[in-house]
Amino acid sequence: MKKILLLCTFLSTFTYASFKGKIVDEKTLQPVKSAFVSDSTTTVKSDENGSFFIASKENRYHIKAYGYRPYTFTSDTNTTTLKLEPIHVKALYLTFWGASNNSGTLKKILHLIETTEANAVVVDVKNEYGSTQFWTGFKQANEYGAYKQRTNRDIKKFIKTMKERHIYTIARIVTFKDELQASHNIDYAIKKNKKIWRNHDNMAWVDPFDKRAHNYAIAIAEEAAKAGYDEINFDYIRFPAKKGLQFCRQCTQPNRIKAIESFLKEAQRRLKKYGVFISVDTYGNICWAKDDNGIGQTVTSLANYADYLCPMLYPSGFSSGSFYFKYPAKHPYEVVYRSIKKIQDRIPSNRVRPWLQYFKDYTSSRKAYKREEIQAQIKAAEDIGTNGWMLWSPSSKYHQEYLQR
Numbered sequence: 001m002k003k004i005l006l007l008c009t010f011l012s013t014f015t016y017a018s019f020k021g022k023i024v025d026e027k028t029l030q031p032v033k034s035a036f037v038s039d040s041t042t043t044v045k046s047d048e049n050g051s052f053f054i055a056s057k058e059n060r061y062h063i064k065a066y067g068y069r070p071y072t073f074t075s076d077t078n079t080t081t082l083k084l085e086p087i088h089v090k091a092l093y094l095t096f097w098g099a100s101n102n103s104g105t106l107k108k109i110l111h112l113i114e115t116t117e118a119n120a121v122v123v124d125v126k127n128e129y130g131s132t133q134f135w136t137g138f139k140q141a142n143e144y145g146a147y148k149q150r151t152n153r154d155i156k157k158f159i160k161t162m163k164e165r166h167i168y169t170i171a172r173i174v175t176f177k178d179e180l181q182a183s184h185n186i187d188y189a190i191k192k193n194k195k196i197w198r199n200h201d202n203m204a205w206v207d208p209f210d211k212r213a214h215n216y217a218i219a220i221a222e223e224a225a226k227a228g229y230d231e232i233n234f235d236y237i238r239f240p241a242k243k244g245l246q247f248c249r250q251c252t253q254p255n256r257i258k259a260i261e262s263f264l265k266e267a268q269r270r271l272k273k274y275g276v277f278i279s280v281d282t283y284g285n286i287c288w289a290k291d292d293n294g295i296g297q298t299v300t301s302l303a304n305y306a307d308y309l310c311p312m313l314y315p316s317g318f319s320s321g322s323f324y325f326k327y328p329a330k331h332p333y334e335v336v337y338r339s340i341k342k343i344q345d346r347i348p349s350n351r352v353r354p355w356l357q358y359f360k361d362y363t364s365s366r367k368a369y370k371r372e373e374i375q376a377q378i379k380a381a382e383d384i385g386t387n388g389w390m391l392w393s394p395s396s397k398y399h400q401e402y403l404q405r
Helices: 002-014 104-115 139-143 155-164 179-184 211-227 253-274 299-303 332-342 371-383
Strands: 017-025 036-038 043-045 051-056 060-064 071-074 081-084 089-094 120-126 168-174 231-235 277-283 308-312 355-357 388-392
Touching: 036 051, 043 051, 060 253, 071 081, 089 104, 089 168, 120 211, 120 388, 139 211, 155 211, 168 211, 211 231, 211 253, 231 253, 253 277, 253 299, 299 308, 308 355, 332 371, 355 371, 371 388
Parallel strands: 017 081, 089 120, 089 388, 120 168, 168 231, 231 277, 277 308, 355 388
Antiparallel strands: 017 051, 036 043, 036 060, 060 071
16 A cells, blocks of 8 residues: 555656746846747746746646747756747738748748848638638638638748748738638627628628627637747737617626636636737727727726737827827828827736828828828837837738838
8 A cells, every 4th residue: 555655646746847047138147028929728937036936747838928929848947047038029910912932022021021120921711701821720710711722832941031030920810801711600690680691801700799600710820830830829809889789788887898808817817838928919999998989898808808908099090180180191190109109008018019091091191102291100119118010001011121120
């Protein structure tokens, strides 16, 4: 009996791992406090000295800290001082069609990253229609034909190319706007007058209240995390900005906010084991609104579950009179700076990474956005202390001289 007890003690000791270490900034060697250290289920935070202790039945861990690249290590690593690499993400949007290993668009993006301050890409892993960038292991999406228009036939090669060039990778997942999913699941598609509703570009949406819609988007996010993306960016993580639609629950503000929070909480839980950051795209006026804009998004509710908030601070998106300007598009610096300043009481600027305008003003001013306007937005983001910025060019066409200091 004594031998059996000793054996059980021996086995339990060696099936339960733990790690004690210190996290520091790779460049300054200063401690990194409040970093998140996780296995697939447990998370601890580093203290003021960067020290942490995690007990786990696993031996693979991930570290996430705002302003740093994600870091993965195992319990048998040969050092207890873990160095995180700081990064201010400066991302270029890469279209769904440009995300092929052999596309000319990708080659131009790679050249820009080599020759300018850009260091990251945002890639459509699931677009508005519902198509995926690559063949995923998600059976449900494949049954709907989500892979048929895939633009990348070798995702391992794509990710390898990015990592070899030290490019930070962000997987954009269009969440509740999904023609493929909605048309195959009419029971939880958003409806109007009991018929499936489609917006101005003839795209159907799934009901953000429905857990099946949550599971679908998160499952594809998991596939992106498995492929090696550094960050998952949820876009259209909201209710449509349209009245008179039918949902499975009463569409009140508390219910909407709770639904989006529920989605993010589950995404956070399921993505924990991959060590990826989570970011959320929002309308730019989230910075100024006192309510949820009718779409379920508030700064505070999103900040509780997402690592980074990405408001679309396109000056052209603000109406005449905003910021006391007749044409906000003529004042790109002020629009970006003041918007982020407005939300500093709810989320620190180092957890904000705005989308910036890289297209001609479509309002009455019709102002062209060239080097001066692009650099003004970038300067505003840097002056207010953001985590970086992401440039939205719908065609992924960028000018080298606009991005060079």
